Amino acid sequence: MSGSVVQRGLLRTLDFLLVEWLELGSLLRRPRFADHSVDTCTDLLAMASQIAEEVFEPADRVSDVEEPRVGPDGGVVLPAATHRAWEAYRSAGVAGAGHDHADGGLQLPRTVDMAVRAVFSAAGPNLVPMLLTEGNAALLAEHGSPAQRRAFAVPQVEGRWTGTMALSESQAGSSLADVTTRAVPDGPDSAGDPLGPRYRVTGDKMWISGAEHPLTDNIVHLVLAKIADDDGAVRTGTGALSLFVVPKVRVGPDGEPGERNGVSLVGLNHKLGMRGIPNTALSFDRAVGHLVGAPGQGLDQMFHMMNAARAEVGLLAAALGYAGFAVSLDYARTRRQGRPRGVRDGEQVPLVAHTDVKRMLLAQKSYAEGALALALYVGRLLDDQRTGDDGARTRAATLLEVLTPVLKSWPSEWCLEGNSLAIQVLGGAGYTRDFPVEQFWRDQRLNMIHEGTHGIQAVDLLGRKVRLRDGACLRELGAVLSSTATRARAAGLGGWAADLEQGWADVLAATDAAWRDGDASAALANATPYLQAFGHVVLAWVHLDLAVTAAGSAHPEAAGRTAAAAYFFAYELPRVAAWLAPVAGGEVLCRDLDAALL
Incomplete structure (x- = not known):
């Protein structure tokens, strides 16, 4: 029931936002997007919506109950429904839709790419442990060497591998200056490795989403670590952080898979919501990692991925808010209860006829659709930053600085409130697992923490961006x-x-x-x-x-x-x-x- 009402309403809303408001037709006239038209983009969204409704939505419910678990071989076991959903997603060819043709992407506008992601996120947030894959590949495309791009980014764009961002450590949390993971050169020939200077990375990372799963043959970890001096000491502070690409399975210069790297699953974290995503504690034991860029540039490079992830979190929050709104609106239109004030007899009216229910539905609508619009506007700014004239690029970059913390924080707070109102509209039924709105609320709650809490975004905005x-x-x-x-x-x-x-x-x-x-x-x-x-x-x-x-x-x-x-x-x-x-x-x-x- 819920899949159809969510997807039908979402497609109509996205059509207005993309075509009427953001003038997708004019954007597609830019040379980079010459292979696409409004019709082909609309068809792509319709295909994504069909997969989301038929495969993602039911699998999402299954994955909430059948949580990831550690199997006898030490790997992660996921339900068969998750495997089917990932294969449908991978086969659709949209994993790296915004990336270059040369890297296996569709070279779609980021605006459209984000709309496609909204469609899948509204149906199956528990089936997107690949949330960070696009950002991982984008970081390597921007900061990695050509060899790193071919070996590690292209397989992610093509949907053959997935990627993570490994920053957090139990003793450090958001205080990245206190990261203790260290890297040492891997022998005298390490500097000449074709995939970039080779190091041995040792340390423990926590709260890493999608860092172990059976859906792909390899997982590419981007790891923040400090390079040890000759005497084994490491410098303190964020300026000492460097970035390393550390695959689960080692890769040869031409991308051929090798032996298992020194990356081990320590355990799984069991969460309030988004239970279908394996959230892991990892151990790196002299794992082979290749330096990305120059030493000491790790945090600056990682911000490329963190900002992309923050935009993804805002988009996910908006999509979940919309899903709750669509389900509660459908329920309010079909559930008959009570009568107009002053009327004692006669047929009961739909819930949607009651003033306070309309208030709650209007609130949800304004939160979810406003958040979706903001996310797609940010997507349009990303397109302008890449394909606009010099003035448009500068303007887009400036606006992205100040809007990124808003996109991350506002939807995650107010679409959570919208999901709470969805439960309220359904009343006692909303608090049961017979309807998905209670799961939407649980899944949504992570977004206020994910990729930087409200307090972190607030300090970034008032302390730096403005x-x-x-x-x-x-x-x-x-x-x-x-x-x-x-x-x-x-x-x-x-x-x-x-x-x-x-x-x-x-x-x-x-x-x-x-x-x-x-x-x-x-x-x-x-x-x-x-x-x-x-x-x-x-x-x-x-x-x-x-x-x-x-x-x-x-x-x-x-x-x-x-x-x-x-x-x-x-x-x-x-x-x-x-x-x-x-x-x-x-x-x-x-x-x-x-x-x-x-």
Whole structure:
């Protein structure tokens, strides 16, 4: 039941966002995308939706119950349904859809690639241990040598291998300066290895998704480690971190598989949600790794993958939010319960006729569809960064700096709230496993932690991004918001335009107030409410821009866009003032509180 309602609604929404709002047709006229048309992209999404509905959605339910386990041989055992889903995904040829033809990709716009990922994520988040594979391959394509690209990236793009990002360690968590995994040169000939300088990597990594599974013949780990000096000592701090490509199975210069590398599964972590993804503790015992780039560049290189992963998390959160909305909307339309106020007799009405149910559904709609739009807008910026003229590239890069922490954090917080409302709409039924909304909520909860907590994203935004190049990111985003406000007034939406402008002015004033004394500890004491306010203003802009497009569109989804915008401006944007109050007032309660009082 749920698969069909989710996929039908999602395809309609994506069609409006891609074709009407982001003007996919004009993007496809760029030389890089000459092999594609709006029709071929639409067909690809329809094919992905069919696989998602017929294979991913039922397999996702199975994988939630039949969790990964360690088999007798020390490997991970997954249910047969997961194997079928992965094979269907791999056979569809969309694993590396945005990558170059030369690397085995379809050379699709990232905008379309992200739409395809949304389709699969809405149906089977437990079947995407490959979440990090695209980012792994993209990092190697950007920073790896040609030999590393051929040996390690191409098989991932083609769907033959998968990849991970191995940063975290139990004693370090998000404090990467405290990573203890070390690397030593592997003999006197190590520097001349065709696949890059060869090292022996030793250490333990934790919370690594998809780091052991039976779906592919090899798994490519990108590992942060510190290079040991001749006396065995390692430097401290993040500047000492280097990046190594460490495959599960060693690879020869021409990509031929060799012997098993020194990478061992220590155990599996059993999680609240996304139970179908093997989440592992790994041990690297003198595993052969090849240095990517130069020593000491590891963290800068890894940010390429981390930012891609943060965008993926935001997209996944949006897709899960949409899935919950679609299922609860279908339930509310078909479940008859109660009567209008003041009416005692007669036929019961559908749940969707009740005011508070409409409120909850409108909230879900505004969260999920707004988050999806933001994710696809970021995809469009990635396309502009790669294929636009010089001005478009600079503008896109600047906007991506400030929007990445918002895309990671906002959908993971507010689509979680949307999934909670989906349970509420179904009432007692929502709390049972007869319907998927309780699983959506459990799966969603990881996204607030995954790839950097809210606090980390908040410090990145207020502590760094808004201050880059003397506020260049704020100026560029402000220009985008101002352009939308101007067009909104011409479309008869002047009231919302004024509200958006006031919200943005309040954000700018709070930014200045936070840094008025130049004291970072005081400024960042309220970084999280600042992020919440900033994100809500960005989403208000998204909804207003969508409403402007809808005002001149005959698309079946256009009217719904206006309803979602009306809800957001009436119920959500007013929250901004409360979040910004402690920021502007310099509140330091949380910084100065004696921990003994907790």
